[in-house]
Amino acid sequence: MTADTPSTDPLVTDVAIVGAGPTALFAAFECSMLKLRCVLVDALAEIGGQCAALYPEKPIYDIPAHPAITGGDLIAALDQQIAPFAIPRLLGQRVETLTGHRGAFALGTSAGTQIRAAAVIIAAGAGAFGPNRPPLDGLDGFEASGAVQYYVRRRTDFAGRRIVIAGGGDSALDWALALKDIAAKIWLVHRRPRFRGAPETLSQIDAACARGEIEKVTPFQLARLHGTDGALSGVELATLEGETRVLDADCLLPFFGLSTDLGPIAGWGLDTHRNTIPVTPSTCESSTPGLFAIGDVATYPGKLKLILQGFSEGAMAAHAIHPIVHPDTALHFEYSTSKGVPGSDH
Template sequence: MIESAVAAIHQTDVVVIGTGPVGLFSIFECGMLRLKCHAFDSLDQVGGQCAALYPEKPIYDIPAHPTILGAHLAANLELQAAPFDPIYHLKEQVHTVEALDDHGKSWRLTGTQGTVVEAKAIIIAAGVGAFGPNRPPLKNLEEFEKTSIHYFVRMRETYRHKHIVIAGGGDSAVDWALSLSDVAARVSVVHRRDKFRAAPETERQLKQLAADGKIDLVIPYQLAGLTGVDGQLTAVEVESLDGHNKQLRADYLLPFFGLSMNLGPIAEWGLGLTHNHITIDPTTAATNRPGVYAIGDIATYPNKLKLILTGFAEAAQAAHAIRHFLYPDEVVHFEYSTTQGVPKA
């Protein structure tokens, strides 16, 4: 259920901050333990980056799914949480968090649109926080950003029979080069060095496509300029490290230089931070503040793996830890979902 901001104060068991895959799964895990949830997200839809930025990007490391698109994963997780009737407050960040007792069992959270929710516990599943693309330093960049420079791929069909220049050397650049090579007229990958910061297997596939003449590896080069008319690119200028320039035909430029991350108000909540990540107890997902838990990419501890499946496990740990924290004298017999089914909301 999606609810707009109203003057009334909402009451719930748990507030989840962030509705990416890990946040959505935490709603399900809380529901299995009969804990009601409200959830906030600054985006206008649930699903986080998977839904908003990479809806058509295939994901290969979700158990039981050899491959699944980001949008489909988000939709399935939303459907999985639906029986527990979560309330979503979208297009709204949590601005302030106030402790209402000394034990960490009563909190008041106020959103940027005025929504107020009182909860017994908090799960922060905010991913990388507020995010935006790192933009290449090109003087006429803004002229093309609304038309032919895309920082995220939302629909592969946009690029069918087009000439695409992809800039970057990480997973996003390599993954999209592989994917778009099936639909684009030509894909050129611009990178400053021969070695990529991507999974070894996908890098191998990229170089094999180049060897087969199916894509162009423009190495070692970097972006130098843009050419076009009325906001539509016609070419991308690249420059080698020794000053050699050339033009690449381009209908679209996809610069993949990572995301800039900003924790926003979370940084002011008195949580233990390590390099803009929240330090947690890996056995419970508890932060340094009683009643506040963090899961997913925003959480850190020794040997943490930034994988969605790791976040799923942390979501289950947090839900069980919250249940015990709120009701320490209540004995909860652990049951597998196959035996207990899905409790009614």
Template sequence: MSQTPHITDAIIVGAGPVGLFAVFECGMVRLRCHVVDALDMVGGQCSALYPEKPIYDIPGHPKILAADLVAQLEEQAKPFAPVYHLGQRVEKLERTEDGKWRVELTDATAIIAPVVIIAAGVGAFGPNRPPLEGLDAYEGKSIFYMVRKREDFRGKRVVIAGGGDSAVDWAISLAEVAEKVMVVHRRPKFRCAPESQARLEQMAKEGRIEMVVPYQLHSLEGEDGQLSAVNVATLDGAVKRLEADALLPFFGLSMNLGPIAEWGLDMDRAHIAIDPNGCKTSAEGVFAIGDIATYPGKLKLILCGFAEAASAAHAAREVVHPGEALHFEYSTTSGVPQA
């Protein structure tokens, strides 16, 4: 039996920082929102990948942790009573007979609205897993692809594998709480900011981090999901055993637009092409904001996504309430309208 569709003003696809701010901006022009995200939490990459990493380019915040930014954006959106559909993906997007948009989620939930605002970031994402035998038995128990809380690794022997920013940044950070941090990489040069590599090398000289170079992951030891050692090997086959309680493989993310790529929107190399005037896509009533949207001169910054959210919300209001005048006031004058 098909479910009765939810009826709302705007469907926001993506509950990352830009999607959450879009809820607020829609609320300020009195649009009700349902929000869909494939993750089981709000915050997108900020929550899933680096909740305890500081962000430095949010206006008014010289430094703010990603998790704190998400919490404040969620609180900011709260007065407008958004309905969240977390752990769900939009499988279908289609026109209704009266010209509105109908989306169908993974669990067969249907939502109908005059406008859709796509704030899906880079699309659905997941970690690139190392090709190790028996890997799945340890995942989520002693092998992790993200760090939610540094305290989870206090007093532990941690192996970090990878050569990018995430590997280097977390090695530096976890060295403050872990018993031992070992960094495995196939070459001495890392793909990170020069100052980060310099700090990593300095901490290695001080004995606070062990550099396991040039090596790559070879095999795992342990039982019942708990690691006891990670074996690494050189290209010549020489194996080294690292006693460890946890392994953090940071080999980047696998990005996938999923069904979005099949919605008939004009695309530009895995991004949705938009008119920056209102963030309109090639489909009437569909808008795109944040990292998934592209146009000449586009900057992939959260603060730019925030501005796009405001622009899209005002353009969306014209679709939801055509011909109805909006007496725009600054929030310092109007306050926050009640949902």
């Protein structure tokens, strides 16, 4: 179900999961394993959250049992894992309103869909996110044509292109390394001589520069874009002292971080701290009974912002929700090796 097909009748479920990134998908699996009905709601038009939107082809190295897996492949595997449960997905819809209480919540989305749920799991990552855009004249036209992009969805889209990558952090460094073998030219632009990255990454950048695969351009900042009708012909740079340089590029990738906002979630009466939701570590329940938070949006002492920790939080939240939905039924925990997938032929 998408934003194009909102239901006129309330969708009744046990657990409403706000978000559809990796943590949300695994929480949906854990809920389903406990025979809790759930629904996924996300403002993006596809599942995957930041993994799908920001780095579908970028390898992740700290997922258990996967020495390396791309964001896109991780989401595909999580999608396959929940496939047997046929979980409804309300995509392209943002949860605007939340009322009610533990055992009887009512949610309303931007598409007019109404949801009734006994419990809610907020797995909204960093909230609504978007790129920090450079303050350049005429930027909109180059964004519309794809000459300026903030996310790399397919490496092959940049084959043979002359690329300016701007930024001094991990994203800029990682994509410079990932694209150097297929791009015609890569300039790595930063306003300071020193870059911020892991020592191994910085060593790889230095080695690539020594081989002529990447050219560092420091200390310069983006000053102006050259081109007509959305076609980029050059990127003009400037130093604080007024020195300028024009790079004959046809693509600009600015990596200046993301701006994040909890959006409507901030108005739901929850205790929040710096765009995060404090929770009880053992259950991931927030200050509002029956409302849980997991993944990057959740915070507690000792919290690690790792996908694997979000997976664990999803399992804890699901187990804490079970007595809310089934107060008269004891939960006899069984390992999946003996329990199998409910409804399957295990």
